[in-house]
Amino acid sequence: MASGEQIRNGIFSLYTRRFGSVAEIMIQKLLAFKKGLNQFHDLYDPHQALRVEVKFSRGQRKEDSINEENVLQVLENVSDFTSRMFPSTEWHKNKFDCNIQQVKPSEFDLLYYGVFFSDVVVIFKLTPDDLTKAINYSNKQHKGNVGEGQFHLNNKTYEFHLENFFDQKLTYEELGEILKFHSDEESNVKIVHSGK
Structure with a gap:
């Protein structure tokens, strides 16, 4: 089996859609969920009959934005x-x-x-009722996209999410153990992880 470092580096190397698939599989296997009932949500919790959506990002230091003055310097120092x-x-x-x-x-x-950080994956959980100004949720992501929004985890907001919506965290070794189970029966095996 791949080491925790190999798993982490692989995740950080993936492009957007493939990265999203890893996050969905992680949550599906961790919580013994099923595939979504339709294309409008990712997973389904058969225990509580709930539709589940999965959204993750990678924790990386911000880089300078590119403009006419610095474009060559940025390209030279990627x-x-x-x-x-x-x-x-x-x-x-x-x-x-x-x-x-x-x-x-x-x-x-x-x-x-x-967020996938360099040491652990930090997992949060919320309901649609939690999408408020308290987390700086904006229901205006793109022009014309009605019913769709966004929020950010950053230096200003991260602590609030930790205090209010933290669910659990996993090391990359624990993630590797979770991902190695392939059948529905195996995904029900109790995994001991770092938790809260």
């Missing part, structure tokens, strides 16, 4: 993901911005979201 990642315990020391987007509250009952 850093790889390993130099931009940081541990979950240093979230307040590193400028980062994880955009949880394309959130459609009418299409789910539970939203599992979170």
Whole structure:
């Protein structure tokens, strides 16, 4: 089996859709959920009959924006993901911005979201009723996208999410153990993880 570091590096290397698939499989296997009932939500919780959406991001230090004056300098100094990642315990020391987007509250009952940091995966959980100004939720993501919004996990908002919506955390070794189970029966095996 791949090491925790290999799993983490693989996740940080994936493009958007493939990255999203890993997060969905992680939540599905961790909580013994089923595939979504339709294309409007990711998973289904058969125990409580709830539609589940999954949105994750990677915790990486922000880079300078590109403009006409710095474009060549930025291209010459592009850093790889390993130099931009940081541990979950240093979230307040590193400028980062994880955009949880394309959130459609009418299409789910539970939203599992979170951040892949260099040391652990931090998982949060909220309901559509929690999508308020308190988390800086904006229901205006793109022009014309009615019923769809976004919120950010960053240096200003992350602590609020930790205090109010934290669910659990996993090391990458624990994640590897969860992902190695393939059948529905196996996904019901109790995994001991770092939790809260």
